Amino acid sequence: MTETPLRPLRRRPGALRRVKTLPPWSLLAAGVLAGGLVGSAYGAVTPPVYTATAYVVAVPTEKSDPSTALGFAQAYGRVAGQLAVLGDAQVWAGVPVRTLRENVQTATSPDAPMVSITATSERADLAADMANAVSRALTRHAADSQATTNVELQQFARAVKPSAPSSASWTLTGLVGASAGGLLGGLLLLVRPRGDRKESARPAAVPGPALAADVHGTL
Numbered sequence: 001m002t003e004t005p006l007r008p009l010r011r012r013p014g015a016l017r018r019v020k021t022l023p024p025w026s027l028l029a030a031g032v033l034a035g036g037l038v039g040s041a042y043g044a045v046t047p048p049v050y051t052a053t054a055y056v057v058a059v060p061t062e063k064s065d066p067s068t069a070l071g072f073a074q075a076y077g078r079v080a081g082q083l084a085v086l087g088d089a090q091v092w093a094g095v096p097v098r099t100l101r102e103n104v105q106t107a108t109s110p111d112a113p114m115v116s117i118t119a120t121s122e123r124a125d126l127a128a129d130m131a132n133a134v135s136r137a138l139t140r141h142a143a144d145s146q147a148t149t150n151v152e153l154q155q156f157a158r159a160v161k162p163s164a165p166s167s168a169s170w171t172l173t174g175l176v177g178a179s180a181g182g183l184l185g186g187l188l189l190l191v192r193p194r195g196d197r198k199e200s201a202r203p204a205a206v207p208g209p210a211l212a213a214d215v216h217g218t219l
Contacts, residue, residue, distance in 0.1 A: 031188070035181020048165035051120050052128040054135040055156040058113035058142075064150035069113040072151040076142060077108035077115045085137045093133035095126070104134050114156065124162045131159035 058073040060066055079085060086100045093100065104119045117138070119130035135155055142153030 029185070031181035031183070031185025032178045033181070035177040035179070035184070037177070038181070039175070039177020047122045049120050049122060050124040050127045050162045050165050051118060052124075052131045052159035052162055053116055053118040054131040054159040056115050056117070056135050056139055056153050057156040058115075059152045059154055061146070061150045061152060066113070068149075069151050072142075072149055072153075073113035073115055074108050076138060076153060077106045079141070080104075080106040080115065080117060080134060080138050085134065085141055088137040088140065089130070089133040091133075092136060093126075093130045095130065100130060100134065104130055106134075115153075117159075119159070124165075128159040128161045135159075 056076070058069040058076065060069040081101065081104070083097065086097045086104075089100055090097050100119075103121060104117065107116045107118070108114070115138070117131050117135045119127045119134070121127040121130065135158075139153045139155055142149070142151070146152055
């Protein structure tokens with residue numbers, strides 16, 4: 001009787017257990033999404049800000065010249081923020097001196113004897129009122145010393161009520177936030193470790209030794 005030849009025993013290796021990792025670009029996408037949401041939320045909850053600007057101009061009298069007027073315009077631009085001027089302006093604006101000091105700024109030009117007075121507020125009408133109040137107070141103080149300075153400060157343009165806020169909308173802040181978040185995500189993507197990632201795997205079963213040859217036997 002002939003025995004059936006024995007075949008080598010084979011064992012299938014165990015399936016590797018792979019750890020799923022997010023693709024590298026996910027950091028960039030997450031940064032853009034998070035930044036956009038934060039920026040949009042900030043723009044939505046932040047009250048709008050309105051800006052109004054009034055202009056006054058220094059005019060030389062017959063006893064003075066344009067260069068003198070230009071020099072006094074520079075001086076009046078610095079005097080506009082003093083308590084003596086803001087103390088009078090608060091009466092016409094209906095706000096405290098501290099509010100005027102924090103929300104009114106002046107600027108001068110090196111080429112023209114003009115002073116710009118800019119006010120910001122969450123109310124459009126109040127922004128215009130504060131700018132006009134400071135310009136009015138400044139011209140009155142300049143008139144008190146006109147006999148000695150030989151320069152007259154006149155109102156060149158009144159501030160008008162702004163029709164739209166000067167602050168950024170929630171759409172713009174969202175775009176800025178998305179850009180910042182994308183930049184941060186890109187930086188994290190660049191500085192992340194570049195070493196070989198090791199995947200955790202379950203050790204595969206070692207196959208048993210195979211038989212070298214078929215065993216034949218005859219009874």
